[in-house]
Amino acid sequence: MSVLTTVSPVRIAGVGRTFGGATGTIALEHVDLTVEQGEFVCLLGASGCGKSTLLAMVAGLDEPTTGTIDLGGRRTAVMFQDANLFPWLTVGGNIELALRFSGVSKADWKRRTAELLDVVRLPGAERRRPHELSGGMRQRVALARSLAQDAEVLLMDEPFAALDAITRDALHGEIERIAGERGLTVLFVTHNVREAVRLGDRVIVMKPSPGRIVREERVPLPRPRRMEDPEVARRAGLLHDELDVQAGGAR
Amino acid sequence: MSVLTTVSPVRIAGVGRTFGGATGTIALEHVDLTVEQGEFVCLLGASGCGKSTLLAMVAGLDEPTTGTIDLGGRRTAVMFQDANLFPWLTVGGNIELALRFSGVSKADWKRRTAELLDVVRLPGAERRRPHELSGGMRQRVALARSLAQDAEVLLMDEPFAALDAITRDALHGEIERIAGERGLTVLFVTHNVREAVRLGDRVIVMKPSPGRIVREERVPLPRPRRMEDPEVARRAGLLHDELDVQAGGAR
Amino acid sequence: APAAAPDATAPQLRLGYFANLTHAPAIVGVEDGAFQKALGSTALQTSVFNAGPAATEALLSGAVDATFIGPGPTTNAYVQSKAITVIAGTAANGAALVVKPGITTPAQLKGRRLSTPQLANTQDIALRYWLKQQGLATTPTGAGDVSIAPQSNGDTVNAFKQGQIDGAWVPEPYASQLVAAGGKVLVDEKTLWPGGRFVTTDLAVSTKYLEQYPGTVTDLLEGLIAAEGEVNGDPAAAQRTVNGAIGKITGTPLPEDLLKTAWSNVEFTVDPIAGSLKEGAEHAKDVGLLTGDVDLAGLYDLEPLNALLKQAGKPEVSAS
């Protein structure tokens, strides 16, 4: 990959992760992955193949058992698979907390929060409480919260799984726009093959037991793309078949 | 609908639900829906349109503000949007608790649990703990737990949202088979339009603010169907466009 | 109440006492078996109390039938219930105001800080009354010319040693302990009383029990007289017995020389010195620690005791 310019923002080398001691579950084994500045990388793979585990380690929330992960001190923002909203704060409070922790000055909180809620299609939801929201609404608040952070690397774990097709399509556009504007490097986990092709500069396919990378696929299609584009559908179909073959092999 | 044979197992009449008193959020307004014996009904609709709220009321876990829901005393099993596994029990313990509450005799627990874990593609996971599972695995355990119940009406809230395409396809087959064998009546919430067409005898389309039913569509395709069938794709495309139009209108 | 036969005896007698020096006859009587011998077939069951209130509560609620107890709690219990009767004395004297060496006259106490064992207990009342007679005012809450700070005897001894208090009115063996710590006796309480004696411990029974089982009560008195005889007859042996019992109950026996000194300040007698109790009650009223009608008319019944004393050819005692 790129050797000339700056050092790549995410360098994963020989990473393995075993849970529960030497006899435990091997969640990941020898994963190598380098993500370039501003690249949008999608991770695909069967349930339990270690995608969330990998993301947690990139975010510095977990330590690899073997190997190294180097972000060169870059700041990360994570959107977890579960919304994990703080129940004692309102929707606005949750987002403002992220702004506070990112060092945004208090004067800008109101405006930024309103903007972010607009982005996730929840305008005016500031004063609602997490337990009053639907599953999809909670996930969108979590998305807004992760976008509130002043990060260079964005890690997203199935951010749109609980969303209807229309809202999801709209958010695809938003995330693409924001990533472009801010020059973000994105690592994006999804189960939706078409979504991966729709969004990714590159799609990484993983395989479980033990979790490892089995395939990488560049997506050289021009942007903006649409989920319904025939070329997106065609490439997704190929990837789907690939996954299917693997699954047949694994089971 | 059917007037001759037995009474329909799910009769929802004029149901509305408002949260937080007279000035609060109107989650649902005047919903009428009758589901026939053995019918598989899929609910589609934008995030926050009241699908989960409706399911909770059918399950008897919430009360409508107006209108009535009548199941004629039928037993329900619910699979919630969140896995909600009991953290103090193992995977096996979670399923066995459902068997216990359903009055299954203790001698059958081990066998039934193993069978159910096979169904959800988690063979041998009995002794694992919920916090050691990936998101998709947790959702599958929740699915197994709901299938462990001796119910006549099965209520499922986005059961496959966190699953990869391959596992999901396999589970589509399983759920279809089990529903057929047991003669279950199913109310199934999903965001995936193709999934709705793949599984449903009928697809109900809802619209938010306030939540209500805007369209019903019978799916007269023969079974077994596949997500990739062109006819499924075509019908899904139509429904998607329909949803899109609505969304455009609503926003 | 219909009088029972004068010799009616109970199947059992539940007797309370403290593990204190001033309860020496009770301890000796229990330890050496004088009570049980006198009671014959009546089973003796004993309880040891830590302080007056628990003993009073037990006596009034019928948890014990008789108990050795100080005059203060006796008065309180009688005033509240009229349901107890004092049938004998046990010990007299043995309390003093011990002060720092520099203090030689009552007038020097002005502005000083003194301790007593407990608000409104016998010594507390004695101190307040005496101060009043000396023209020094006090209040129950510690204000006045002299500040009185009631605290536990152990704390008093430490506080005195450290100079936190200027003196204390305490019973034995704490008075002797204060003297051993360099204190001077300013007032030996017995000098304040007619005849140089005042009651320190008496024996109270539930009036109901007395009426029901006069025979047992007489037996008990017989045992007490025998125990008093032992205590006064061979003080050295009695001291050993008492200290052994205290050691067993409290975990630490008293130092022998301290016990000896303290012992010599106490008089063991079956005379309840009724006059001193009654006057003590008047004193309590006088300093405002007892209110209302204090009628102690029916407190004593010394007939059984006097009968026994007469039999033994000893001088009788009086209820006034």
Place this chain on the structure above:
Amino acid sequence: MTALPRLGADGATRPLRLLAAMRRRVLPPLLAVVLALAVWQLLVVLEVRPAYVLPAPATVFAQLGVLIGDPAFLAAVGRTLLRGLSGFAIALVIGTALGLAVARSRFVRSAIGSLLTGLQTMPSIAWFPLAILLFQQTEGAILFVVVLGAAPSIANGLIGGVDEVPPPLMRTARSLGGRGFSLVLRVILPAALPAYLAGLKQGWAFAWRSLLAGELLVIIANAASLGQMLSFYRELSNAPSLYATMIVILVIGMVVDQVFARVTNGVRERRGLSALRN
């Protein structure tokens, strides 16, 4: 359709709701009190124990009336309450600091974690000599005993609460960039709040009990107190006054519980923890 009157829980009209609230909130405690009084009166009527140890309710309540009408008694109650509150405030600060230190630092936890419970089980009476040693006969000695009673409870409540913070929330907070004091203040403390409040309630109970025992320790000029009166009445075998004082203590305890219950309910409601009850 939204304008139509609604039935059900949310829709009852005002006077009806008031009545229902009365039925739910006033009737049950009233019944409990009446029942307790009835049993008590019955015991008195049956003369299970003589009146001078078990006085009739009427006697006790008459005495209660006398006491409440007595400014000296009210002053004593006020003084004790004031001491309780100030001791509790000190315990709150110390207990919270200790609790956080133990909860957040593995080293401190293994150094003094168990000591906290050890201190808590030490009866007030054991502290008296030390209290007098350190503070002489001053308010300080009382406060010392109160703080030693209450602070470990508060600390333990907080430790328990911090330990129970769901790991996903902690991970989220850290991924949001939460660090150090800000993390503690904005995430850990709020997350631990319910258990912390429970600890505070227990701490109050310890503080109050230690206080009433401690008030016997130091008799301060012109300052009668509830603890002193309690033992004084016991000393004088004055059963009616003793029971009346106990009623006062009980009522104070119940009022404090109500305060805690209000706060806790507010917290729970805001977090959607009260959604499904019965």
Place this chain on the structure above:
Amino acid sequence: MTALPRLGADGATRPLRLLAAMRRRVLPPLLAVVLALAVWQLLVVLEVRPAYVLPAPATVFAQLGVLIGDPAFLAAVGRTLLRGLSGFAIALVIGTALGLAVARSRFVRSAIGSLLTGLQTMPSIAWFPLAILLFQQTEGAILFVVVLGAAPSIANGLIGGVDEVPPPLMRTARSLGGRGFSLVLRVILPAALPAYLAGLKQGWAFAWRSLLAGELLVIIANAASLGQMLSFYRELSNAPSLYATMIVILVIGMVVDQVFARVTNGVRERRGLSALRN
């Protein structure tokens, strides 16, 4: 690849791990003890207070040795422990039953919910007359005081725990068909377990303190107890024995805390609550 030796937290070899464990678990408390002793010894050397009120550590530990070697002292400790355990067991049953009743029934809650805290704040001394009244001179009187101290704590812990059960779990349990006693036993109690355990720990502290106070109530001859000794040592100004006894009480309290900590940690680990710590 899986056969290769692994580095990191899970991979350290056995003796190394033992050493690390030592450093984490033994060193900090040892340091704390050494520090406390050093301060104490310094105070003694500086003669801040005379030796008869503040004896030197050496004196106290010598006395501790004497006491521990004395079968009578051990018997006293044993007797008090036994009373504590039996009182606690009774309180456990009563407190749990009361807690469940209050937590599950709105009626009972508004009837006696606050009363529990009221009872808890009542000092032991106030119960003494009633205890003697009801139980005469038996162990029963002591147990009565102990139970009254501990049961409300246990109940309050359980109530707090039940109130904090996440509503989604309750909904799930009910949708699974959980009803009545089975629901309580299989879902509500396990879910409330951490708070319940915290309540038990507080309850033990209350029980133990009430016990040591209650043992002064009735002194059973030839059956010395820890509470009794404590007050006698104080009365007799026997500072070395008093401090030695306090050390014994402290150690017992810490051992009990360790027991609770073990149980609680086991529970937390099984639920994945200890995953992310520091």
